[in-house]
Amino acid sequence: MLSDVNTLQWLYGSMFKSRYYEECMEKAYLEGKQPVFNMANGPVPGEMHLSNGQEPCAVGVCAHLNADDAVFATHRPHHIAIAKGVNLKAMTAEIFGKKSGLSGGRGGHMHLFDPTVNFACSGIIAEGMGPAAGVALARKLRNEPGIAVAFIGEGAANQGAFHETMNLAAVWKLPFVCIIEDNAWGISVSKTDATSVPRNDVRAASYGIPGEYIEGNDPLAIYDAAERAIKRARSGQGPSLIEIETYRLAGHFMGDTEAYRPEGEKDELFSKDPIPKFRKHLLESGTLDETGLKKIEEAMYKEVDDAFEFARSAAEPEPIEALEKVFA
Amino acid sequence: MLSDVNTLQWLYGSMFKSRYYEECMEKAYLEGKQPVFNMANGPVPGEMHLSNGQEPCAVGVCAHLNADDAVFATHRPHHIAIAKGVNLKAMTAEIFGKKSGLSGGRGGHMHLFDPTVNFACSGIIAEGMGPAAGVALARKLRNEPGIAVAFIGEGAANQGAFHETMNLAAVWKLPFVCIIEDNAWGISVSKTDATSVPRNDVRAASYGIPGEYIEGNDPLAIYDAAERAIKRARSGQGPSLIEIETYRLAGHFMGDTEAYRPEGEKDELFSKDPIPKFRKHLLESGTLDETGLKKIEEAMYKEVDDAFEFARSAAEPEPIEALEKVFA
């Protein structure tokens, strides 16, 4: 079991940062969208998929990664981007559509690209799988360090791209890890209604690779499993598949009334919120005391506040910049 | 083990018919393409994928099917079409591009449609999977008898459509069976180079359904396995997956020089040709004597010869008919 204090602090801090980030994002997103909710309005238009509750997946995996390692995330990318070390100011400015955003406002919340830390995400289900395998292939061809990790949702494991890429990565023994965040829902469709097996780790057998299912949305268990898979990838033994039980504490996207959830499910999930739980664990295990935790939390508040401040005060791009950057 | 003489006769006769059909097709195809092979020439232009050696898969499965049951085949469809009872004259006329062909010459060898026996095929890898599941769904929704079987090659099991459809069929418990004809090659790429597991039956675990691998290209073993899967489908228990070891005795398509095959592979395959082997079995088991076999064979020669005769003498369509039947 992980005992390194720095790492434990980092895990907690990153989760905390991510959660606070989403809270700030929620507020910003709702500006201009009340009393009548219209997605087109406010400083942050379009869809908004918050990651509240899924932070353990991001931190448990990314704790093992460095800038050379590539991560491909989904339409629900903030927690992963944060854990991967994406420039928070530029990311936030991007989500606000500003000129100083990661892509000058062209991408937005579902298209965050930070090549300096090899992070990308996209809005089509399972779409990051192929590109992740491609980075892994490039690393292998060039004999460079660095592996690739694709995060997808449990719903995405029923998409063709998942299967094709797992097979390709296995045949070519690529330094690749697929992480499935099982939040039990794909928008309004439950895993039970969409997936023919209770757990996707069994699908690893289709590719002759190791598969693990991690219960409990527990950052430490995730950390351990990710370590095994990533070690395997780094040592040239090929890909692995990890499915993680996690909780989507928000709606699918903002505006989702979640009427499809069974009565009481949300309350139960909130009672298992991984962040207070991990905080408690750190306290009880004597890893950190209140003061230590508060210090981390304050630092995170500040970092996120600064990022939002930066984004809000940043300049809008010129309209005509729309025509630039289509081609390199 | 199957002992019903009628069925055994049918199995042999269908295999024999299919093989003789391909022999005739080969000759017809090469007309006008010699001495210089140009695919555009002769009475049968375009690609030609022969099924020699794969007959056991077709007959072992189709022996259990009736006209209500739907079959979707691939770019290599003749053996399956024949076993499914597609109108042989109209099929041959179609392959010759004649007006009295199944589709008036619009489809050709890769697009054989005979709705009277619910047979269809197509030229894109794994493309029949979805439609087969759709027929199975229709049967279920209407409470009608009839199941659906999709045949694909082992190479096709790495295509997204395979995965998506297996999952869908399993979640919806459709009366569906997927048959994988494992002839070890996808054009020039070996199964080992393309598929991350030695046998695709293990992939059934990804869908929580039964999977079987049948060795030896043996019509009787295939017959038995198909019986299990089809019974399951008919009784509402959902889909199954069967992979069958089979041999591609011809090139991928005509004109293929097969330089990619390891030395001696072809000879070995020919020595295991399932048709003489099954003939021998029928003789040795006392099921049929020479006279009985010859009688079947003569009938098959005649049926195939008649079909080719019909196709050759049939009228060409008018060019302008090209513009018809785009819409119903």
Add this chain to the structure above:
Amino acid sequence: MSTVKRKLTIAKAISESISLEMEADENVFVMGEDIAKLGGVFGTTTGLLDKFGPERVRDTPISETAFIGAAVGAAAVGMRPIVELMFVDFFGVCMDAIYNLAAKNCYFSGGNQPIPMVLMTSVGGGYGDAGQHSQCLYGTFAHLPGMKVVIPSNAYDAKGLMHTAVVDNNPVIFMLHKNLQGMGWLGTEKKSIVDVPKEIYGVPFGKAAIVRKGKDITLVGLGVTVHMALDAANKLEKEGVDAEVIDLRSLVPLDRETIFNSVSKTGRLLVIDDDYISYGVTGEIISSVAEQDSSVFKTSPQRIAYPDIPIPFTRPMEQFALPNKDKIFNTAKEMMEGK
């Protein structure tokens, strides 16, 4: 037809239409992602699950290739599936099932196996949903033979076109614009919310509607751009320009005759589209007039469409790139002035 009418949004008109078609023909069923319990992300299947149950109103896994392929198979044996591709932008994961199966099987089978299915999908941007959730792709679908392509601009047409789509024996791509559908959480063009009879009725494919008669210039639009053209026409009227506005309603079949007749009369053609400009709808409309008789043009025909760029997220860029009433007004005026 009865006189009982209500103003409905397109989404409500569509869900009502589907409901009526399901009552009329038990072979009609619906499938897609989030179309059952949620009633469709854009509300086009609201209420259907309660009414018809989970067998005929089926939520699917996120497996477009499988379930659109399944629609083709079901249609081949007599069902009439209505299948939803949530956003048209997702076509890339399942285009094979659409254009190599649905669109071609009738032909490949010599007409013996028609594929009566409706593929319903949402198109368009303008609300900041970025480059994978804001496209129209009209040209992409209209270019490939074997599918009918329908784009309603208002609730009356939507309901009537949906009837025509469901009873048609061919694959119909039914494209609903997000600015028109009438979801609370998206802006909705008011003019799309119109009186809709309660009963089943049909609006034919291949008949463009002249939604405003005029003699000076022909404005051709589809879906949301029809409303922009109407707004521009009102503004032009104040400047003494009498614009005729045509709503294409379907791209396949395309009513070339109505367009040509209008341009023969006005001598001026301006086509407005929110799909990408090159190799798309605007090129086809202009060419179809030009090839018939290019001497009808009093001035060079013009087009306003989405530039050839991925759709940017940020509002200033997105709004800059979209067609709008002012762009139409300005171009039309220049055309009137012979510039």
Add this chain to the structure above:
Amino acid sequence: MSTVKRKLTIAKAISESISLEMEADENVFVMGEDIAKLGGVFGTTTGLLDKFGPERVRDTPISETAFIGAAVGAAAVGMRPIVELMFVDFFGVCMDAIYNLAAKNCYFSGGNQPIPMVLMTSVGGGYGDAGQHSQCLYGTFAHLPGMKVVIPSNAYDAKGLMHTAVVDNNPVIFMLHKNLQGMGWLGTEKKSIVDVPKEIYGVPFGKAAIVRKGKDITLVGLGVTVHMALDAANKLEKEGVDAEVIDLRSLVPLDRETIFNSVSKTGRLLVIDDDYISYGVTGEIISSVAEQDSSVFKTSPQRIAYPDIPIPFTRPMEQFALPNKDKIFNTAKEMMEGK
């Protein structure tokens, strides 16, 4: 440039070009189905496996979504993949990787993550390969922004355009026509087999070639239709008609200027394409001239392209539907006679 020249087929020119690019830049690698041991179904990668080994010349599983997606990922981190989609007709299983990833990631990343990759694919019919193996789909690719689209008509251009494609920092769709490639087992247009220098050289994108100068009528073609147009021009010459023939060479970027200048001179435009006619290349070419100045047309511009039908298998139907020199000749003559 050296004077060592040989007449090569397009396929040989392409494999030579790829070989040179792989020698010049170790980031270039090739992947696709049957491109290694077999050397490509159409011979465009022949000899590469022996020369560069299986790491850089990779046979793939039949998993286009995965390996084209992988090309995007590899390109994003500095590789320069050349990836083959065996027949363009298969785009439906992997279009998402092509148009939602390859084509858009440069833009989405604000230019920070260009995708330098070449997607090589074979197009065209005429040899009885039926409706899923005979299409061109030029319009489909050219309509969607973010990809360059290149179609060589001869071996010289093929080699030079391939160089330009490999060194370009953007996704390039490289479309090779099966009637031109030069495989023994397919008919080959002789005029596509031309002198090719041994060295690396570039042919720029976006520069149409005037392959025959003329003053009476402009014939615009691409790929195989260039040769049909040239044949028709020779026949027209005998009738005293002096046709100018333009080879577009790339659709994106499109050389609108060369086309317009030619039509300004001749006053007559006939576009020939073997892709589907509606909402495609022909519409774009005609419109791009018309919108610039429709008064240049002495007679209505015309187009000859594949009708809006799936491609039939049988020879009489397929040949009926394809463009050919006689159709071009006849239409051109009618245009000259002002019909």
